[in-house]
Amino acid sequence: MSPRTFIIAGAGLAGAKAAEELRRRGFDGRVLLIGAEPERPYERPPLSKDYLRGESPREQAYVHAADWYADHAVELETATTVASIDPDALRVTLDDGRSLHYDALLLATGAEPRTLAVPGAQLEGVHQLRTLADCDALRERLNHGGHVAVVGAGWIGSEFAASARQRGLGVTLIDPVALPNERIFGPEIGAFYRDVHAQHGVELMLGDGVAALEGDGRVERVRTSSGRVVDCDLVVAGVGVVPRVQLAAEAGLEVDGGVIVDERLRTAAPGVFAAGDVARAVHPFYGERIRVEHWYNALHQGPAAAAAMLGDPVSYDRIPYFFSDQYEVGMEYCGHAPRWDEVVFRGDRASGAFIAFWLLDGRLVAGMNVNVWDVNEQLQALIRGRCAIDRGRLSDPDTPLDALAG
Ligand SMILES: Cc1cc2nc3c(=O)[nH]c(=O)nc-3n(C[C@H](O)[C@H](O)[C@H](O)COP(=O)(O)OP(=O)(O)OC[C@H]3O[C@@H](n4cnc5c(N)ncnc54)[C@H](O)[C@@H]3O)c2cc1C
Incomplete structure (x- = not known):
């Protein structure tokens, strides 16, 4: 057995695919895959689409079968958080107090939803959608019908709005932008998506923000910046994500809109790599650093980082890609x-x-x-x-x- 230990912090898609690639390439040292969530690694796209609507089984969302980890000697530690990194000593500390040596460390800590910073955001009935647990709560809630105010007409908000309409709920979609995803697509495609939602019965309140959420313990209405009031049974906030960089920052690694890595996905600290939503990597084709928060990037950058951990001179240069399904x-x-x-x-x-x-x-x-x-x-x-x-x-x-x- 190789005496080397590779630790992967973050058991999402990027982390799971990195573990798979290490074994596929014949790495026979220890692989520890450490994830804060109680679930084994899963893919998030079904959480705003078929799984949310109750059209696909939970099993289909997982990256690997439950026994895959043991079968491949991947030590999966769920509900465990990497609390700190000491890049000089090549050690990580876990939240249960264990201190572990690594020969290579992959940061695949992903991204977390931005919180809605308005009065009333803490009321019951205000949801976000990132994890299976978030999705399970919403999936159950969709069974009860009613009216949902969706805050944010980006990908998560738009897909949730579509799924909620498909499940028969009334939907109001609120965003200060003039058109959905106009910044990425421009006005023509923004208008196309606005019309798709309108044709499916979504009430669009564009060009208007959320000033406050109100209710007696539970959310009952949204008050917009222009003074409009939307009565609702629940609120789903999809106001973007931020890369989970805290662990890297506290370890003194360079962080600037993501964990900074080169085209081989290496940080400046020896043996420390980053991939997926958290990484802001030099992209050789574009000649600049970019951070991509999409499924395809996690799927391929995780394995590329694994190859780099094994010393391969990888140069991650895939053209960014994403998909979306609405209605x-x-x-x-x-x-x-x-x-x-x-x-x-x-x-x-x-x-x-x-x-x-x-x-x-x-x-x-x-x-x-x-x-x-x-x-x-x-x-x-x-x-x-x-x-x-x-x-x-x-x-x-x-x-x-x-x-x-x-
Ligand atoms: C509802 C939803 C729908 C989506 N749909 C699409 C889509 O249709 N198309 C598309 O291209 N993309 C989609 N995405 C985006 C895509 O899912 C992400 O880009 C992808 O999940 C990124 O994977 P990741 O492994 O980098 O990070 P994540 O999925 O964020 O996983 C990181 C994991 O690391 C864990 N973690 C964080 N810090 C620590 C720590 N210190 N110790 C241990 N564990 C830690 C987290 O708990 C998390 O489980 C969707 C996302 C969501 C939420």
Whole structure:
């Protein structure tokens, strides 16, 4: 047996996939996977979609079968928190007082929901949605019907709103932005999603914030900044997440909008790596540090970090990708496009099936397929190719995507 011990702090998707990769690559030392939640690792996307609506079994959300960890000699410690790291001594301390030596340490501590900072946010009936436990409480609550005020029209808020409508609840979606996810997509796609929700009976209160939640012990209404009042039986706040960097920061590791790592996912401390929602990594393709808080990144960056822990010269350069399902609208988005100068469409948005292309200086920087499938890899290849693309051919459905390069 190799005498080495690899510790993974955070038993989410990135952590679980890193453990799997260590064993897949034949690492025969100790692997400790330490997770604060009482659950074995699970995937979060079903928590705002099919599992939340009661359409898929709990078992389907887990990353591995229950016996996988023992079968692969992965020492999974649930309901256990890594309390501190001593990077000089190569040791971590757990919340139960144990102190453990590591040869390599992966920080996969993920992200946590931002709390709603308004009066009344502590009232009963005010929920957030990050964990299986959060989801179980909401899943049960959806059985009782009523009206839900959803605060935040980002991914979690929008998907929860869709699932709640599908379960027959009344929904008011409140956000100070003018259009859902306008910052990422721009006005055209923002308007598309606004209309999708409106067509499904969601009352949209955009351009208006939440001033206070009110009720006698339990939330009964939301008061908006403009003075409107929304009577409700529950509130779900989806106001973004923040990377869980405290552990790294307290250990003196560099933290700036995430745990800072290079393209090999290494921090500056010997043997300490980071991956998933918590990591802000140098992206070789973009030449800058980016933090991606999506499923696909956790799925692939965890294993990449595992390879790096084993000394492989990895260079994590996958084009960022995410997906979202709302009602009958499924989409995939790829790219990293803080700026663009034009959006070109292929297909009619009104039909609900189309591709959107974001261009900067005539080159594709992001793409999104809505109810059109098996094209996202081609979109990623076009982004990676950085070639100038003819707009007419881009919008022409008869021109195959892979014929567009050059
Ligand atoms: C409801 C929901 C729906 C989503 N849907 C989509 C989707 O449709 N598409 C998409 O692309 N992405 C989606 N996401 C985002 C995706 O789930 C995340 O990007 C992914 O979970 C990140 O995985 P991670 O392992 O990096 O972090 P996390 O999932 O946050 O896991 C980190 C784990 O580490 C634990 N931990 C933290 N600190 C410590 C510590 N000190 N010691 C021990 N354990 C610790 C935490 O308790 C947590 O369990 C969704 C997220 C949510 C919440």
